Amino acid sequence: MKKNLFFVFALLFAFHVQANNLVIGTPTISGRTISFTVQWDNSWRVTPAPSNWDAVWVFVKRQACDQPNENPWLHEVLASSGHTVTGSQLQVDLPADKRGVFIRRNADGIGNITQSTVTLTLASDINSDNIGLFGMEMVNVPQGEFYVGDGRPDLNAFTDGNSDNPLRITASMQSTGLGANTIYQKNGYGSTGDLPATFPLGYNSFYCMKYEITTAQYTAFLNTLTYNQQLRLQEDPNTTPPTSPIGTIMNQTLGYSIEVVTPGVSTINLTPAVYGNDANENNIYNQDDDGLALPVSIRVKDFLAFLDWAALRPMTEFEYEKACRGPVVPLLNEFAWGTTDSYSVNWYWNRINRNTKNETLNIAPLGPQNFGMNMVSRVGVSATPISDRIHAGATYYGIMDMTANVFERAIGGYNYDYSAFTTTNGDGNLDSYGFANVVGWPIDYNNRDTYETYFMRRGGSASGAGYYNNTVSGRQLMNWNDGNRGNAQGGRGVRSN
Ligand SMILES: [Ca+2]
Ligand SMILES: [Ca+2]
Ligand SMILES: [Ca+2]
Ligand SMILES: [Ca+2]
Structure with a gap:
């Protein structure tokens, strides 16, 4: 631990989401405020369809330095006011739970965000505490009606319950609850408990991560955990504990490699390990071509821990289909870009x-997708400055890779009761074993290491699946056991406010 009793010590973990060149500057600290620069490219806010905007979700972690043992990094609950941004382009939105802020355009516009300085006010003076600052790009999915299901005749897809037809999710369905599974699935393949008004059907607005969770984001998360939290999130705590030597592989899946950079210590004081990425296999970490912007494949418990830590939540299957399709009438077997065009890259x-932040395609086909190639792609790899939605592989709202690359985990399934799930976000903090602990999330608190389910795998993946599983309404695949990391299963978080 860096004990810094007399000096402010600020740690910056700007996520390497270089796809749009999100850059967050090193913060300066004064009293209870931190100030930092922010800029990113290809931002938008539009009143005409899709009537949405992008934003950067920024949150703060804090670590006290008042003990000889390693203190945990705690999520900072921001002050009720005192959050500002310079210039005339941006605004700062503070959600009700004050677990972070959304920084976004304050008026319609498309293009790059010029460097602005954001100041956030924390709950108390920072003094000698360590500060971690995190930011990730998100996309607003506005309130409105939409369809689930695309009319396919298979057994599993959402329908209006009586036929193969799609079901229109309306305001009244959200406000009164959708009800029994026979209302949205002709064979009753849904929640065993009726879905109430508190279950997020997707009618209401939410933010969705623009990209899948990356290896850089996941590594930054690991590097704020305690030794015991890291231990429990190992693939095998017995063979690869945080004390393992430099170069020990923690997670190596379809092209990337997360490894021990600095071993942890478990003798007298518990000190966590530092992890890094080494896709090019030279044991020099976090280089340009070390796969920092590849999507991470993780188990369900890892996925939920990351989302709780980032003060986000999982999406539901209904929200997945809305985030892809938007409000338009479904097209049979469409992909996230709204057509049946498909080119397996x-x-x-x-x-x-390859494996750099600038990884691009040398072709520009319609409907590019990384499907069945057993190698994951840089998130957002298909988008270029001139690509339209179908060439970029973007959803109606501008969200990337919702078809293929890694599977999207979404709350749902067949024979389980997930009706207690709500819009409650993570609070930023995990339990002492590194597990998510959010009321209403589908967590089996008695059996969290080995048995995790309640999640559908949506959108197909680089590890392959049947063609119909890649489509927006494909509803064939569930997670099983611990979520089977090797199958290119990761996902992303959403937030309701
Ligand atoms: Ca290595
Ligand atoms: Ca390397
Ligand atoms: Ca995906
Ligand atoms: Ca929590």
Whole structure:
């Protein structure tokens, strides 16, 4: 631990979401405020369809330095006021739970965000505490009616309950609750408990991460955990504990490699390990071509821990379909970009600057998707400055990779009662074993290491699945056991306010 009793010590973990060049500057600290620069490219806010905007979700972690043992990093609940941004382009939104802020355009516009300085006010003076500052790009999915299901005749998809037809999710359905599974699935393949008004059906607005959780984001998360939290999130706590030597692989899936950079200590004082990325396998960490912007494959418990830590929540299956399709009438077997165009991009031949933040495709097909290639792609790899939605592989709202790359985990399933799930976000803090602990989330508190379910795998993945599983309404695949990390299963978080 860096004990810094007399000096402010600020740690910055700006996520490497270089796809849009999100850059967060090193913060300066004064009293209870932190100030930092922010800028990113390809931002938008539009009143005409899709009538939405992008934003950066920023949150703060804090670590006291008052003990010889490693103190935990705690999520900072921000002050009720005192959050500002310079210039005329941006505004800062503080949600009710004050677990972070959304920074977004304050008026309609499209293009790059010029560097602005954001000041956040914390709950108390920072003094000698360590500060971690985190930011990630998100996309607003506005309130409104939409359809689930695309009319397919298979057994599993959402329908209006009586036929193969899609079901229109309305304001009244959200306000009164959707009810029994036979209302949204002709074979009753849904929640065993009726879905109440508190279950997020997708009618109401929410923010969705623009990209899948990346290896850089996941590594930054690991590096704020305590030794015991890190231990329990190992693939095998017995063979690869945080004390393992430099280069020990913690998670190596379909192209990336998360490894021990600095071993932890478990003798007298518990000190957590530092993890890093080494996709190019030279044991020099976090280099440009070390796969920092590849999507991470993680188990359900890892996924829930990351979302709780980031003060987000999982999406539901209904929200997945809305985030892809928007309010338009479904097209049979459409992908996230709204057509049935599909071009499976070869991970080797079609890549330039492989594993770097600048990884791009050397082709521009309609409906590019990383499906069945057994190598994950840089998140947002298909988008270029001139690409339209179908060439970029973007959803109606501008969210990337909702078809393929890694599976999207969504709350749902067949024979389980997930009706207690609500819009409650994580509070930023995990239990002492590194597990998520949010009321209403589908967590089996008695059996969290080995048995996790209640999640559908949506959108297909680089590890392959049947064609119909890649489509927006494909509803064939569930998680099983611990979530089976090897199958390119990751996902992303959402937030309701
Ligand atoms: Ca290595
Ligand atoms: Ca390396
Ligand atoms: Ca995906
Ligand atoms: Ca929590």
